[in-house]
Amino acid sequence: MAVSERTVRRFVQQLKENNKPVARPxxxxxxxxxxxxxxxxxxxxxxxxxxxxxxxxxxxxxxxxxxxxxxxxxxxxxxxxxxxxxxxxxxxxxxxxxxxxxxxxxxxxxxxxxxxxLSTHWNSGPVEGHVNRIKMLRRQMFGRAKPDLLRKRVLLAT
Structure with missing residues (x-):
């Protein structure tokens, strides 16, 4: 029994319509x-x-x-x-x-x-703030000045 290509296409199309995939989340x-x-x-x-x-x-x-x-x-x-x-x-x-x-x-x-x-109200926040500020000054002055100027700038900024 010979089946035409058109018949096979209709059959496949019908299967696709009947078996629509379920939408996944x-x-x-x-x-x-x-x-x-x-x-x-x-x-x-x-x-x-x-x-x-x-x-x-x-x-x-x-x-x-x-x-x-x-x-x-x-x-x-x-x-x-x-x-x-x-x-x-x-x-x-x-x-x-x-x-x-x-x-x-x-x-x-x-x-x-x-x-x-985890049980006291004391923390190192202020110290970390000063360290962060000094690192920022050091980055700004990288390649521009010697350590003595950096020291003066850190001390004068407080």
Whole structure:
């Protein structure tokens, strides 16, 4: 039985019309997911809340990561290191997420400094500001002056 080319084309066209592909959700970029995860909950708009809920429903690992991230962010923003950091580190070490386990291991290496940083109001912000200012002056004067002039400029700027 010979079939014409026209018949085959009609048959293929009919198959294409009956089996239209289902629209897949758009593939998100890692930066988009990270932004949704790390945005403060009260700053998320409704679309981001919906997206985060869908992502958490799809992946248990992402749900666990989101929970641990939000707990750590709360520790950071409210300086509750002494109260909650130990439990957070234990939970992170017990999780199935290698990145968070690595973070927990790194925190344990210099535990006293981390605990102090997450529980006191003191910070090195002013010192970092002065270092940044001195580096900017040095860049501006690169190749133009000797260290003695740089020293005078740094000392006179304070």
């Amino acid at each position: 758009p593939v998100l970029k890692p930066r988009e997911v990270t932004t949704v995860l790390l945005t403060r909950p009260d700053n998320r708009d409704e679309a981001d809340r919906t997206l985060l809920k869908e992502l958490r429903d799809r992946s248990e690992d992402l749900d666990a990561a989101c929970t641990l991230i939000s707990r750590f962010a709360e520790i950071l923003t409210h300086l509750r290191g002494q109260e909650r950091l130990e439990q957070w580190v234990k939970d992170a070490e017990a999780s199935s997420l290698p990145e968070l386990r690595g973070l927990a291991t790194g925190l344990r290496k210099d535990w006293n400094a981390v605990l102090a940083g």
